[in-house]
Amino acid sequence: MTRHWADFQYEIYLNGMTGAVPRLPTDLTRLEEMAERRLGPGPVGYVAGSAGDGSTARANRAALERHRIVPRMLRDVHERDLSVEVLGRPLPAPLALAPVGVLSIMHPEAESAAARAATALGVPFTLSSASSTPLEEVAKASGEGERWFQLYWAKDREVTRSFLRRAKAAGFTALFVTLDTPLLAWRPRDLDQAYLPFLRGVGTANYFTDPAFAAGLAKPVHEDPDAAVLHFVNMFADPGKTWPDLAFLRENWDGPIVLKGVLHPDDARLAAEAGMDGVVVSNHGGRQVAGSLAAADALPAVAAAVGDRLTVLFDSGIRTGDDVVKALALGAEAVLLGRPYAYGLGLDGQAGVEHVLRCVLAELDLTLALSGHAGVGTLTREVLTQAPL
Ligand SMILES: Cc1cc2nc3c(=O)[nH]c(=O)nc-3n(C[C@H](O)[C@H](O)[C@H](O)COP(=O)(O)O)c2cc1C
Numbered sequence: 001m002t003r004h005w006a007d008f009q010y011e012i013y014l015n016g017m018t019g020a021v022p023r024l025p026t027d028l029t030r031l032e033e034m035a036e037r038r039l040g041p042g043p044v045g046y047v048a049g050s051a052g053d054g055s056t057a058r059a060n061r062a063a064l065e066r067h068r069i070v071p072r073m074l075r076d077v078h079e080r081d082l083s084v085e086v087l088g089r090p091l092p093a094p095l096a097l098a099p100v101g102v103l104s105i106m107h108p109e110a111e112s113a114a115a116r117a118a119t120a121l122g123v124p125f126t127l128s129s130a131s132s133t134p135l136e137e138v139a140k141a142s143g144e145g146e147r148w149f150q151l152y153w154a155k156d157r158e159v160t161r162s163f164l165r166r167a168k169a170a171g172f173t174a175l176f177v178t179l180d181t182p183l184l185a186w187r188p189r190d191l192d193q194a195y196l197p198f199l200r201g202v203g204t205a206n207y208f209t210d211p212a213f214a215a216g217l218a219k220p221v222h223e224d225p226d227a228a229v230l231h232f233v234n235m236f237a238d239p240g241k242t243w244p245d246l247a248f249l250r251e252n253w254d255g256p257i258v259l260k261g262v263l264h265p266d267d268a269r270l271a272a273e274a275g276m277d278g279v280v281v282s283n284h285g286g287r288q289v290a291g292s293l294a295a296a297d298a299l300p301a302v303a304a305a306v307g308d309r310l311t312v313l314f315d316s317g318i319r320t321g322d323d324v325v326k327a328l329a330l331g332a333e334a335v336l337l338g339r340p341y342a343y344g345l346g347l348d349g350q351a352g353v354e355h356v357l358r359c360v361l362a363e364l365d366l367t368l369a370l371s372g373h374a375g376v377g378t379l380t381r382e383v384l385t386q387a388p389l
């Protein structure tokens with residue numbers, strides 16, 4: 001009998017015969033509330049928080065909820081295959097972990113625990129430039145797993161060049177360049193607590209271990225850590241960059257490059273013209289532009305503009321398996337999962353991230369099957385309707 005992601009459901013019920021119930025909720029929208037109760041207000045506020053009054057983050061959820069799946073019957077969904085090819089690599093399902101920085105605020109094993117969970121499920125792990133653990137160490141934890149590297153495009157060319165060299169040497173196969181964070185947004189939840197992880201040195205591991213970064217310091221990091229943090233804050237992002245600058249990355253990275261944070265179809269076209277391989281339609285989980293359009297509302301136009309030329313990925317608001325179905329029907333080839341896995345990590349380490357992945361994948365498999373799809377190839381706009389307002 002073929003194994004399906006949906007089998008997790010019966011695994012849970014069978015374990016229940018001995019009295020066991022899942023350690024974390026299986027409705028992942030409940031994780032935030034649980035994290036609020038169990039983890040400190042600073043860290044949870046940082047993960048849960050967003051730009052301005054939170055309207056973009058709410059819009060992300062509202063847009064996904066507004067789209068409704070129209071199930072079809074009697075379509076032979078006995079054998080199902082959720083595999084896809086993304087950036088030339090076979091994936092077992094259209095899902096990867098999004099780059100989330102500073103994960104040691106959630107759990108001491110941080111990115112390494114998340115990477116091990118991703119590898120255990122065969123899901124790609126995207127490592128943030130601003131990780132709490134050096135990329136070489138996370139690469140070891142990720143083992144044979146597919147891993148992607150997210151770049152915060154620094155002011156210092158030599159640091160960027162060094163990061164690309166290190167990521168390549170450590171087996172990261174694709175480069176995700178985040179464009180939507182040239183400055184940190186106005187985030188009232190963090191401002192009100194005066195809480196910013198990297199001012200406490202969290203999220204600087206890749207920089208503090210980098211020779212090109214060290215070259216920009218008057219003293220070694222351990223002799224003047226405050227100056228090193230300040231240097232990091234001043235150089236890790238660059239609001240002066242423009243489209244022609246992408247040529248530098250194209251010259252220095254031999255592999256797929258994906259631009260993360262594209263919302264306008266013209267920007268997606270510019271990405272294609274710059275020789276990029278893909279885009280992530282994303283508003284950074286509502287953490288950057290307050291009052292921005294929902295990422296799901298940006299997706300169809302971007303997919304229509306470049307879907308035939310570029311890999312189109314999606315994040316911002318994915319919480320459940322049916323959200324994945326909707327994003328794929330709106331034109332994404334795969335989605336990135338963000339906050340839910342950060343909460344899973346905070347609540348139960350590697351096991352918590354595995355739980356989150358198993359829940360999304362099982363729910364995705366079941367939603368597809370129950371809607372009449374034996375794979376993701378039949379997901380088109382016609383699968384969705386808009387909820388009456
Ligand atoms: C705590 C936190 C840290 C993040 N750090 C990064 C990062 O370092 N690089 C990046 O490209 N995106 C980062 N993101 C954005 C995620 O990659 C992703 O776009 C976002 O979480 C999607 O929204 P969702 O989690 O609400 O679905 C971060 C998000 C959160 C919540």
Ligand SMILES: O=C(O)C(=O)c1ccccc1
Binds near residue numbers: 100101130287
């Ligand atoms: O918090 C974020 O959203 C983010 O992208 C980030 C930026 C710098 C360091 C760590 C995370």
